[in-house]
Amino acid sequence: MSHTAHIPSHRKPRQRASKSALRAGVAGGFLSTIAVAGAAGPAQAEPVTQTIEMPTIASNFSAAAAASAQATQQLALDIEKQADQDAAAEKAAKDAKKAHAEAVRKDEAKKKAEAAEKKAKAEAEAKERAERASRSTERTTLSASTGSSGSSSSGSSASAPSSSSSNVSGSAASIVAFAKAQVGDAYVSGGTGPNAWDCSGLVQAAYRTAGIDLPRVSQAQSTAGTQVSLDNLQPGDILYWGGAGSAYHVAIYVGGGQFVGAQNSSTGTVQRSMDYDRPTGAVRVL
Template sequence: MSHTAHIPSHRKPRQRASKSALRAGVAGGVLSTIAVAGAAGPAQAEPVTQTIEMPTITSGLSTAVAASAQATQQVALDLETQAHEDAAAESAAKKAKKAKAEAVRKAEAEKKAEAAAKARAEAEAKERAERASRTAERTTLSAPSSSSSGNSASSSAPSSSSNATGSAAAIVAFAKAQVGDAYISGGTGPNAWDCSGLVQAAYRTAGIDLPRVSQSQSTAGTQVSLDNLQPGDILYWGGAGSAYHVAIYVGGGEFVGAQNSSTGTVQRSMDYDRPSGAVRVL
């Protein structure tokens, strides 16, 4: 037998029993405190565990949104259609206005053309009547002059174109050859003239250079009386140096001149439009 068999266990069971009792007392005190606090304090609200179902709104909302989108699209289409209709109406109105203006312009142009044609026809008819009258007068005057000496009568009248010679004859012949040509302001030939352009061209055939305008041509030579004219003399209307029209005296009391756009280049009696004066260059 061991020499320690009579010695009690070294684990000290009493001490362990006291710790267990102490632990049991502490636990009981804690539970008692909790029980007392639960009895003395207010009742604690239990946590809400019930689930509340919310109404479903997505189905109705999607339908409303779709309807609104469709309505908006329809409004946009309507506005676009209206814009196209307005643009088409405006374009049509502009075209109609332009067509009307063009029609008015054409009508006015036709009216002016008719008036111009009528004026030309009247001028031509008048010119033919004047030529016929002058022809009849020359025929009447030539009959008695051939049966008598007629020297005094012929000396009192201006010289006729048949008496023109040399340079004067060339000037007169050129001027007469242009009768019937058109009148154009600034025209210098060969088929259209103004008054000073015709006079200048006629004198150029005789090798004489004249100034271009009427004012200068009216002072280009010696001033002569209208009662002492010779074929080839320059007749002018207005003042010497400020003349507004010129022509060439061709004899027999007549002149050739580019008158205006209505009559063109004509041969007329001095009594038809009496000149203001005359100048002799030859």
């Protein structure tokens, strides 16, 4: 009997070795297969490698998203800009329409005013013609009356043209009558008649009907006679505004608290109450 016969599993290590070798062989073969597959793998997996490019897809997607957002923002800005332009155009159209309506209204108002002014001017001219005709008749009557009574104050009375001077006689009556006959005539600086006067030209012409020659200017006329109080006036007295000797305006007192004077270019020759423009003083020549 061998000295190793008592070892029951003397052959097992060999079996394990065989199994290990087999396993090693199998493993080696498997690994070889993998190696072979690995070697052949790139040629077979090339399409997969070409389609899977994640970083490139992500980058392109981000760029597309940014471009889309920018385009959307630009579109919104364009829409807002267009809306503003439309609103501005609509407002401009409304303003233009309103301005046109206002221009039409003003034009119509201007035409109406011009028509009214033209009508008033025509009426004033007609009235002035009638007044001039009346004054001409009155002057003719006055000249005849003055010629028959003379220029002296002999006590004969001349009829006055109005109740305010109905008690005036002689030279004063002719002065008052002449002054009143010029009411409505124009005022012209330096005017001495027959249809346009300045203040001293009218006074000088009125006194000339009574045979009295007065100085031409108001300053000298304000000292041409005796100074009298405004509370003691008589028809025919000369009223003045400003100082005696430096008066800037004169007129003729016609009785009843009224005067006749060539006032200014706006009013012409008028008969007014002394309360209209209170004179400074008065002088009596008669």
